Amino acid sequence: ELKVEQNPLFLSMQEGKNYTIYCNYSTTSDRLYWYRQDPGKSLESLFVLLSNGAVKQEGRLMASLDTKARLSTLHITAAVHDLSATYFCAVDANYGGSQGNLIFGKGTKLSVKP
Amino acid sequence: NAGVTQTPKFRILKIGQSMTLQCTQDMNHNYMYWYRQDPGMGLKLIYYSVGAGITDKGEVPNGYNVSRSTTEDFPLRLELAAPSQTSVYFCASRRTVSSGANVLTFGAGSRLTVL
Incomplete structure (x- = not known):
């Protein structure tokens, strides 16, 4: 079973600082996606790798x-x-022989403070 | 070009009631998906469809049913609603671009509360 793990799950940063969010996945895949979700909104595609x-x-x-x-x-x-x-990061899974179903990580909630 | 449209945006159900979440896309995409999002848990795939007349289960299908009579519509039905189905539901459709990437377009979401 494909697992996708993100860390950290919560991140509070100050403006002007640098930081990295990590996404690990458990099985072979060469397609990875990053999405952004604003509070109360839907998901928007950021990057396709x-x-x-x-x-x-x-x-x-x-x-x-x-x-x-x-x-x-x-x-x-x-x-x-x-x-x-x-x-959120997401990885292509293979369900029932149909590829292209994305498995999502739990998400990293980023808060940037002045 | 509306993209993916979901209705309703909000709904409160009593335990045991049934309802249908509607999803329509106008991009002529064959693949469509239903995900649920619980706080801190990311998105879980409920059902998906690879085209009209073809549907299949995802990770968490229990308590739900779907149908796909047309390319545009992919409704999600909840039978005998339970508190565990309180969640935000997202419908999405997928296009595959020339590079082979699968890009999802999501609807705005439907927030369902079961009391």
């Missing part, structure tokens, strides 16, 4: 994938309040 060594960046967020270590990281640079949200 499709191969070992893949790196994607947008603004103050950078995601990377190491398929050998089964690890993805989401790095936050010089955090600002607008980044406060819950961040």
